[in-house]
Every structure is written in C-alpha cells, then in structure tokens.
Amino acid sequence: MKKVVHSKCAPAAIGPYSQAIKSNGFLFVSGQIPINPESGEIVEGGVDVQTRQSLENLKAILNDAGIGFENVVKTTVFLKNINDFVAMNTVYANYFREQCPARACVEVSNLPKGALVEIELIATMGEYSY
Template identity: 60%
Template sequence: MINKIDTAKAPAAIGPYSQAIKVGNTLYLSGQLPIDPATGEFPSEDIKEQTARSLENIKAILAEAGTNLTKVVKTTVLLKNISDFAAMNEVYGEYFNGTCPARAAYQVAALPKDALVEIEAIAMID
C-alpha cells in the first residue's frame, strides 16, 4: 500500500509531488529546500543555515511518519556550489552521527527558488 505523508511543519510541495511517500516500511522523502514553513522564505543566504533548515524540514516529515533521523538510510544532497560542501557537511554532521546514512552529494546548475541546497532522504519505519 502507498501512503502519502504531509505535515504543516515542513513546507508544502511547490509542484505535483508529495512531501513523502510510505511504501511498506520504507519512506521516500522528496528533496527539501531550506524553506521555513512558517514564513515561506529561506532563513538566510548562508549555506549552513540553509542546510539546517532543509534538515529540520526532513525531521518534521520523518516525525509525521513516526520515525526519525536515526532511521535514515540514504540521502542525496544537491548543492548550488560544490565549494559549499565543507560548510554543508559540518552542519550535516550535527544531524547525523554514529552510523550515518549512505550519501551522495552533487553540484547542480540551479535549484528551485535559487536555493543553495536541497536534501532528499530515504528512511525505514518500524
């Protein structure tokens, strides 16, 4: 069975997609831009603050689905500029430690709303 996961604690989808889809005990999260759901804006133009906001959005969706960051098995990080990798990675490491998820990180030509970062995730649900 396929179930859609939505929460007002993360930004609404800005296109024809869901915040997350649960299939069995696996949760597939759409890429999360660093949009503050309360304001609809980015926290700043700082990569560290944008990374934290994207990860807070992921945490909110995971919580809505009944899971948390410790159950994330894979992430993909899209960066506007790969030179932001070290700063992004510093913040990312504050959210994931111990057995960290598998990860890929790429520089892309552009992100929606001219964001500096977008992060997607796959997680398990008990």
C-alpha cells in the same frame, strides 16, 4: 500499497508531488529546500543556515511519520556550489552522528527558488535485523 505523509511543520509541496510516501516499509522523502514553513520563503544566510533549515524540514516530516534521523538509510544532497561541501557537511554531521546513512552529494546548476542546497532521503519505517 503507498500512503502520503504530510507535515504541517514543513513547507508544503510547491509542485505536483508529495512531501513523502510510505511504501513497503520505507519512507521516501522529497527533496527539501531551505524554506521556512511559517513564512514560505527561503531562509537568508549561507549554505550552513540553509542546510540547517533543509534538515529541520526533513526532521518535521520524519517526526510526522513516527520516525527520526536514526531510521535514515540514504540521503542525496544537491549543492549549487560544490565548494560549499565543507560548510554543508559540518551542519549535516550534527544531524547524523551514529550509523550515518549512505549519501551522494552533487553540484547542480540551479535549485528551486534560488536555494543553495536541497536534501532528499529514504528511511526505514521500523527496526530491521540484518
């Protein structure tokens, strides 16, 4: 069983996919590029500004699902230039402070709309004891 999650406070999907899907106690959130949801345009600035916008878009989707960054168990960060890792990581660290999720970070040759960063994530929908 799956349920589509859509936030009006995050950019609409720019293709045939959902912002997020709830399934079996998890939320799978599609990659978010740094689009300002009001203007529909990529935010201007370096990877730090773009990382912040991507994370704010993810935050809006998590909020609409009724959870927050504390529920995130895995992220994948796609960077147009791996030399931007430190700048991205500095902003990222402000969103994930305790019990940081597992993460992969890779350099890619290009991202939609010329973005410098894209971030996707997986989160749990509730409290689990392991």
